[in-house]
Amino acid sequence: MKRKLEISELIFKIISYVLLIVFALMCVYPFIYALSSSFSSADAVNTGSVILWPVGVQAEAYRYVFTQNVFWISYANTLFLAVFGTIWCMFYTILGAYALSKKRLMGRHAFNFFLVFTMWFSAGIIPQYRNYITTGDVLAGIAGASFENIDQKWLIILAMGMNATNVILLRNAFEGVPSEIEEAARIDGATELQVLTKVYIPMSKATIATVALFFGISRWNGYFWAMKMMPNQRYSWPVQVFIRDFIDQTSGLVKIPAEGSDWESVIPSGFDSSKLSALSVVYAMVICAVIPILCIYPFIQKYFAKGVNMGGVKE
Numbered sequence: 001m002k003r004k005l006e007i008s009e010l011i012f013k014i015i016s017y018v019l020l021i022v023f024a025l026m027c028v029y030p031f032i033y034a035l036s037s038s039f040s041s042a043d044a045v046n047t048g049s050v051i052l053w054p055v056g057v058q059a060e061a062y063r064y065v066f067t068q069n070v071f072w073i074s075y076a077n078t079l080f081l082a083v084f085g086t087i088w089c090m091f092y093t094i095l096g097a098y099a100l101s102k103k104r105l106m107g108r109h110a111f112n113f114f115l116v117f118t119m120w121f122s123a124g125i126i127p128q129y130r131n132y133i134t135t136g137d138v139l140a141g142i143a144g145a146s147f148e149n150i151d152q153k154w155l156i157i158l159a160m161g162m163n164a165t166n167v168i169l170l171r172n173a174f175e176g177v178p179s180e181i182e183e184a185a186r187i188d189g190a191t192e193l194q195v196l197t198k199v200y201i202p203m204s205k206a207t208i209a210t211v212a213l214f215f216g217i218s219r220w221n222g223y224f225w226a227m228k229m230m231p232n233q234r235y236s237w238p239v240q241v242f243i244r245d246f247i248d249q250t251s252g253l254v255k256i257p258a259e260g261s262d263w264e265s266v267i268p269s270g271f272d273s274s275k276l277s278a279l280s281v282v283y284a285m286v287i288c289a290v291i292p293i294l295c296i297y298p299f300i301q302k303y304f305a306k307g308v309n310m311g312g313v314k315e
Contacts, residue, residue, distance in 0.1 A: 031290070038062065038284040042277035060276050061284035071285065073235055074242035078220060078289075081156055081238055085219035089161040090212055097170035098196050112171075119164045132229060135159040152230040160225055163218075166211045173207035174200050213300045220293060243285050250278035 032052065037045050041056030049055050065071055099105055100112055122128075133147075136155045140147045177200055185195050201208065223240040230236050237245070 034283040034286050038280055038287050040277075040280060042280065045277040045279045045283075061280035062288075064276060064281055065284045065288060070235075071239070071242060071288075074237050074239040075288070077153060077236055078238040078240070079292075081153060081222065081226075082216055082219040082292075085157045085161065085222075086212055086215045088157055089163070089166075089215040089219075090208070092161065093163070093167050093170055093211060093215075094196070094201065094208070097167050097174055098200060100167070100171045101174035115164050115167060129228065132159045132225070136229070148232065151236060152233055153236050155229060156222070156226055160222070161215075163215070166214055170204070170207055170211055173204040177203050209300050213297070216296070217293060239285070239289050243282060243289070246278075246285070247282055250282075 033050065036052065036054045037050050038061050039054040039057050039059060040050045041058055044050050044055035100108065100115070102108070105111070132155065135158065136147050136150065136152065139155060139158070140150050143150050181199055181203070182195055185199050190198065221240065222238060223244065226238050227241045227244070234245075
C-alpha cells in the first residue's frame with residue numbers, strides 16, 4: 001500500500017520536477033536553436049527572427065557544407081584524434097589505475113598523493129605549453145625532422161592524454177573488485193596481464209565505458225591546444241578549430257587566405273550572402289559535428305551512472 005504524501009513532500013516534488021524540466025529545456029534549447037537556424041533563410045538568421053522553429057525553411061547551408069572538402073578533412077582529423085586519442089588515454093589509464101589499486105605497490109600512497117596533488121594545483125598554461133613544445137621536439141628528434149614538419153596530430157594525442165580524475169575513477173573501480181577472485185585466478189596460474197584482462201577489466205566495464213566516454217568527448221571537443229600547437233598545419237586542424245577559423249573569416253577578424261596559398265579559402269568567391277547566411281553555415285557545421293556524439297551516447301548512457309558510482313565511491 002502506497003503511503004500518502006504529506007503536503008511538504010508534495011510541494012518539494014513539484015518544485016523539483018519544475019526545476020529539472022526548466023534545466024533540461026535550458027540544456028536542449030541551444031541545440032534546437034542551432035538546428036532551426038541551420039535550416040532558416042539568410043534574412044531570418046541575420047535579423048534574429050529565429051527563436052524556436054525554422055523561418056523560411058531551406059537547406060542551402062547543408063548543401064554548402066557538404067561541398068566543402070576542407071570541412072570534411074577537418075572532420076576526419078577530429079575522428080582521428082578522438083579515436084586514437086581515446087585508445088591511447090585508456091591504455092595508460094587502465095595500466096596506471098591497476099597499479100595504483102594494488103596495496104603491494106611500493107610507494108603507493110606517495111604516487112596517489114602526487115596524482116591528487118595535480119588536481120589541487122596546476123602549473124598553469126605557460127609551463128604546460130612549454131611541456132608540449134618539448135614533447136614535440138622529442139617526437140621531431142625521433143622522426144628526424146623539425147618540429148614544424150612533423151604531423152602534430154600525434155603530439156595532440158600523446159602529450160595531452162593525462163587526466164587525474166579519470167585515473168582515480170578507474171582506480172577506485174579496480175579496488176572494488178573482490179580480492180578473492182584475483183586469488184582464485186592466480187591459483188589457476190594466471191599472470192599479471194591475464195588477471196588485468198580477464199578479471200579486472202570485465203568486472204569494471206561500466207566504469208571503463210564511462211571513462212572512455214569522458215576521454216572521447218574531451219578529444220572530440222578539443223579546441224584550445226589544437227589551435228595553439230598547430231596554427232600553421234591547417235590540413236591537420238580538427239573541425240572545432242576549422243569552425244572557429246570560418247567564424248573569424250566571415251566576421252572579418254582575420255584575413256582570408258590569398259589565392260594560390262596552401263589552404264583553400266573557406267569562403268569561395270561564389271559565396272552569396274543574400275542567399276546564404278554565414279551563421280547558418282556555422283550552425284550547420286556545429287550540427288554535423290555533434291552527430292557522432294549523439295549517436296554514441298545512447299549506447300553508453302546505461303553505463304554512465306553505474307560507472308560513476310562504482311569509480312567515485314570508495315568503500
